[in-house]
Amino acid sequence: MWRYMGRKLFVYALTFVVAVTINWMIPRFMPGDPVRSMLSRGSVSDPEALERMTAYYNEVFGLDAPLHEQYLSFWAGLFRGDLGISVMFYPEPVVDIILRAVPYTLALLVPAIVLSWIVGNHFGAFAARSKVLDNTILPAGYVLTATPYMWLALLMAWSLGIVAGVFPTAGGYSFALTPGANWEFVSSLIVHWFLPFLSMFVVALGGWAIGMRNMIIYELEDDYATYLRALGAPRRLVRRYAFRNAMLPQITGLAVQLGTIITGALLTEIVFNYPGLGTLVLDSLNNRDFFLLQGIFLFVVVGVLIANFVIDVVYVLIDPRTRVQMTGGSS
Amino acid sequence: MSLHVNDLKVHYRTLRGDVHAIDGVTFSLEDGEIMGLVGESGCGKSTLGKSLIRLDSQMRHVGGTVELDGRGVPIADDDAMVPLRYHEVSLIPQYAMSALNPIRRIGRMIDELLRARGVRPADKADELRRRLELVGLEPDVLRRFPIELSGGMKQRVVMVLSTLLDPSLLIADEVTSALDVSTQRSVAESLVEFRDRGYVRSMVFVTHDVSLVYQIADTIMVMYAGHVAEKGPADSIVSEPRHPYTQMLLSALPEVGSTSGERLQGIPGTPPGLLDPPTGCRFRARCPMAFDKCAERPPLVETAPGHWSACWKTGGE
Ligand SMILES: Nc1ncnc2c1ncn2[C@@H]1O[C@H](COP(=O)(O)OP(=O)(O)OP(=O)(O)O)[C@@H](O)[C@H]1O
Ligand code: SF4
Ligand SMILES: [Mg+2]
Numbered sequence: 104m105w106r107y108m109g110r111k112l113f114v115y116a117l118t119f120v121v122a123v124t125i126n127w128m129i130p131r132f133m134p135g136d137p138v139r140s141m142l143s144r145g146s147v148s149d150p151e152a153l154e155r156m157t158a159y160y161n162e163v164f165g166l167d168a169p170l171h172e173q174y175l176s177f178w179a180g181l182f183r184g185d186l187g188i189s190v191m192f193y194p195e196p197v198v199d200i201i202l203r204a205v206p207y208t209l210a211l212l213v214p215a216i217v218l219s220w221i222v223g224n225h226f227g228a229f230a231a232r233s234k235v236l237d238n239t240i241l242p243a244g245y246v247l248t249a250t251p252y253m254w255l256a257l258l259m260a261w262s263l264g265i266v267a268g269v270f271p272t273a274g275g276y277s278f279a280l281t282p283g284a285n286w287e288f289v290s291s292l293i294v295h296w297f298l299p300f301l302s303m304f305v306v307a308l309g310g311w312a313i314g315m316r317n318m319i320i321y322e323l324e325d326d327y328a329t330y331l332r333a334l335g336a337p338r339r340l341v342r343r344y345a346f347r348n349a350m351l352p353q354i355t356g357l358a359v360q361l362g363t364i365i366t367g368a369l370l371t372e373i374v375f376n377y378p379g380l381g382t383l384v385l386d387s388l389n390n391r392d393f394f395l396l397q398g399i400f401l402f403v404v405v406g407v408l409i410a411n412f413v414i415d416v417v418y419v420l421i422d423p424r425t426r427v428q429m430t431g432g433s434s
Numbered sequence: 435m436s437l438h439v440n441d442l443k444v445h446y447r448t449l450r451g452d453v454h455a456i457d458g459v460t461f462s463l464e465d466g467e468i469m470g471l472v473g474e475s476g477c478g479k480s481t482l483g484k485s486l487i488r489l490d491s492q493m494r495h496v497g498g499t500v501e502l503d504g505r506g507v508p509i510a511d512d513d514a515m516v517p518l519r520y521h522e523v524s525l526i527p528q529y530a531m532s533a534l535n536p537i538r539r540i541g542r543m544i545d546e547l548l549r550a551r552g553v554r555p556a557d558k559a560d561e562l563r564r565r566l567e568l569v570g571l572e573p574d575v576l577r578r579f580p581i582e583l584s585g586g587m588k589q590r591v592v593m594v595l596s597t598l599l600d601p602s603l604l605i606a607d608e609v610t611s612a613l614d615v616s617t618q619r620s621v622a623e624s625l626v627e628f629r630d631r632g633y634v635r636s637m638v639f640v641t642h643d644v645s646l647v648y649q650i651a652d653t654i655m656v657m658y659a660g661h662v663a664e665k666g667p668a669d670s671i672v673s674e675p676r677h678p679y680t681q682m683l684l685s686a687l688p689e690v691g692s693t694s695g696e697r698l699q700g701i702p703g704t705p706p707g708l709l710d711p712p713t714g715c716r717f718r719a720r721c722p723m724a725f726d727k728c729a730e731r732p733p734l735v736e737t738a739p740g741h742w743s744a745c746w747k748t749g750g751e
Contacts, residue, residue, distance in 0.1 A: 330533035331547065333488045334596070335519030340550045344535050351537070423537050423579045 107425075111415055115408050122404040127177045130393040156193060186401065187394035191387060197398040200383070205402065207275050208379035210296060212368050215303040216357070223311025224353055228346050230312065231319040240312060247309025252367030256302040256374040263298060270298045273376040299375040303368055307360075314356055318349035351422050358414040361407055436636050437463035437603055442498035444485045454708045455481040457660035458498070460734055461742075463603070463636045468629055470647030470668065471640045472683070473657035474705055479640045480528055482657070483605040485509055486638075487523045503602055520551055524601035524634070528608045530592040534580040541576030544595055551599070558598055565594045565633070569624045586617045593624065597633045604634040608641060618643075622650045644684065648672050653740070656680045659705045659716040662734055666741030676737055676748040679717045715745070723747050 168176075180186065186197040230240040247255075264272035276282070276291040322328060322345035331341050372381030380399050387395035419425050439461050446453035455478045463469055471479050484490065486500060486509065495510035502522060508514040527533055535543050544562065545555040563573040569590040580588055589609060597604060606625060610618040628634050641647050647654060648668055655665040656679065664677040675681045682701045703720040706712050714729040715721070721728070727746045734744040 326527070326529040326532040327535045329490070330525075330527055330529075330592075331535075333484075333519065333525045333527065334547060334551070335516045335521075336547055336550050340546060344538070348535070348537055423539070424581050 107419070108416075111412065115412060119404065119408060123178070123181065123401065124174075126397050126400050126404075127174060130397070131173070152193070156190070159188065160190075181401075186398040189387075189392055189395045191390045191392040191395060197394050200395060201380070201398050201402055204378060204380050204383045207377060208368060208372065208381065211299055211303060211372070211377070211379060212365065215300055215307060215368070216361075216364055219304045219307035220311050220353070220357060223308045224315045224350065226308070227312035227315025227317075228319050228342075228349070231316045231323070232342075237316070241316065244309035244313040244316075247306055248313065250306055250309075252303065252306050253370045253374055255306050256299065256371045259298050259302045260374060271295050272298065275378040295375075295377070299371050299377050302374075303364075303371050306367065307364060310360070311353065311356075314353055315349060318352055319345050322346075322348045351418070354414060354418050354421065358411050358418075361410055361414075365403060365407060436465045436467075436503055438499075438501040439486075440499045440501075442482075442485065442500060443496035444481060444489070445494050445496050446481075446492045447494055448492070448709075451709055452494075452496075454660050454711050456485060457708075457711065458731075459657075459660075459662050460498075461655055461662060461665050463638070465635055466629060467653060468626065468637045468639055468651045469665075470644075470651030470654040471638055471657065472642065472644055472647060472654060473663075474683075475642070476705060476708075477657045478660045478708075479657060480607055483525065483607045483638060483640055486603065486605055487519055487525050488512070488515065520596075520601065521599050522601055523603045523605070524596045524599070526593055526596045526604065526606045526609050528611075528640075530589045530609060531585045531612060533592050534588060536580055539577055539579055540583075540591060544576070544598075547595075548598075553599065562594065562598060565598070566591075568627065569594060570620070586613055586621075589613065589621060590624070593621070593628075597628055600633055602635040604628075604637045606637060606639050609639075610641065610643065610646060618646060622646055626650050644672070656683065659711060660708055661716050661731075662742070662744060663717065664741075664743045664745075665734075666738070666743075670738070670741055676741070676743040677745045678721050678723050678747065682720075 184198055186201075189195050189197050189200055192200055226240065227244075230236045260272040264270050271277070271294060275295050276288060277295070280288050280291055282288060319342075323341065325345075325348075328341050328345060331344070368379075369381030369384060371377070372379045373385050376382060380403065384396065384399055386392070387399065439459060442456055442459045443454075444456040446455055457478075459478075459482060461469075471482070473479055481493070484493065485495070486507070489495060489509065489512070500507040500509055502518075507518060507523070534540060538546070548555045548558060562576075566573055566575065571587060571590055571594075575583060575587065575591060583591065589612075593606075593609070604625075609625070610621055613621060622639075625637065625639065629637060639647060639651055644654075651668045653665060654668050654671040656663040656671070656677065658679050663679045664671065664675065666676075671680060672684065675684055679701075686701055701720060706716055706719065712718065713731070715724070715732050718724045718728045725746070730746075732744045732746045734742050737743050737748055
């Protein structure tokens, strides 16, 4: 068990190093002078400030130093939690900006992923039972999975937000309010959260439902199910087994889909101008704020790695076969 | 007499039409009888076995009756069959190696199945352990997952599980095919032991292996293309087969006791397709003794006490 986890952790660590390295390389190996292009795009008008910033960025980029030193100092900064200072919000540190956006992104992502997975799986298992449901849910599911996140988000923003006017279509809370722990602010948060959440939830839902439905039908044809039925086992028992067995590939599927879902979340945020990491990516791209961009990518990579690790652990806990293989014999 | 099957017809529904897999099969099984069921691949052995316990979704009961211990067996009625399954009729399937739920510990799965069938697991716990030991398994297997057992062990677990409620009729479908020779022998012997101890009253033992069936079965039934060719005591089937098909089947054997495969190569030709089977004797196209009359289906007649044959040459005249 621990050997297995150790091996996994090693792979994750390696992935992290590679991601950081690529992240470090991108602005440095892009054509042109990164500092110049960054500052010229950034709307800095005060010449004195520009001077100070140029000096600062030249120093942190350390463009005069040899490459390996630049690389090492980048890592050193990383471990100090120092991801540099944003151009866009100069002189605010990148980490602070990101940490402000992360809760919004997580508040969208985590419920959307978890709920769509749970609801989708139960829906799919349920659909596998009845022809009528199957004939309606399946096509609907295919349409939903084929829908790009952005497109559905736009559709929802337009229909529920603009036409029906039920929900706001931009921002994380009403700009008329100041953040605080009062009900008015919280309800504003919820109302602004709902549409982006819903559009992500709905797109992901179809895929899980279809996956589960197909897996269950496959499981119900499996030898163990046939055998149980031959021995007169009630449908309930057979279905319970089939559901449990069908869950395992769905957990793996979650790990595989994670990247797509996160990309979807970032795009959805952009559509709704939701103050999470997605919107921040767009802003920093527009302003050539490489430090901010780098920081966001690092956060996303770390987030994906952590989530994958959690899924790995859950899988091991749920599938007796991996558990048995790891402990090497009976347990 | 415990089992009577009378003119049973079970077809598979397919897009291209009905497959006449069981097409008028009649036989009886005495209490305590182990009947070996042999015949070339595709002749309907598994279909007959499944018909007696559970028709799958494609199978359709077309005609004929089944009677077990004096009561009719409603094989076409899935719900009415439920009380009989496991309690009265049980099955060791052809796929016994994969018949156990991979993500449940074996003991827990058995408990759940028993409870679902209205049996308290605690009432059967001692018996379960005793029988596992009888087939050479430690009770420890109950705490394991199927993946931790060898194929032969899984086979034996399924054997014990299938017979745990002492069914009147057990259908053992190719239980030895996937095993090595010595394991085959011990599995077959365990089944005889189960019968001797009364765990099962009577048994249909489906196999390709005529030499193995000769050692454990009391009677042998030979099927050909959905029909019964011949049924009789194992000795007389092997030593003096009446039906031309049985004769050829046996002469194609290298020698009784050997277990090499491909023993049916000796009969030229292939069995007829069952989608649109020929009329008359189904063996006609391959039978060296065929004559005009064989265009009519030969009846199954008793040529000696307990020995039945369906051939115009051996009984019909
Ligand atoms: N699901 C099915 N749909 C259509 N035809 C089927 C189906 N299952 C079996 N058959 C046909 O029914 C016939 C009898 O099949 P069955 O499985 O009973 O043969 P068998 O004697 O058990 O053969 P084997 O020795 O290979 O197990 C075969 O001709 C087969 O093609
Ligand atoms: S009935 Fe005719 S064709 Fe059939 S086995 Fe007998 S002799 Fe051969
Ligand atoms: Mg078969």
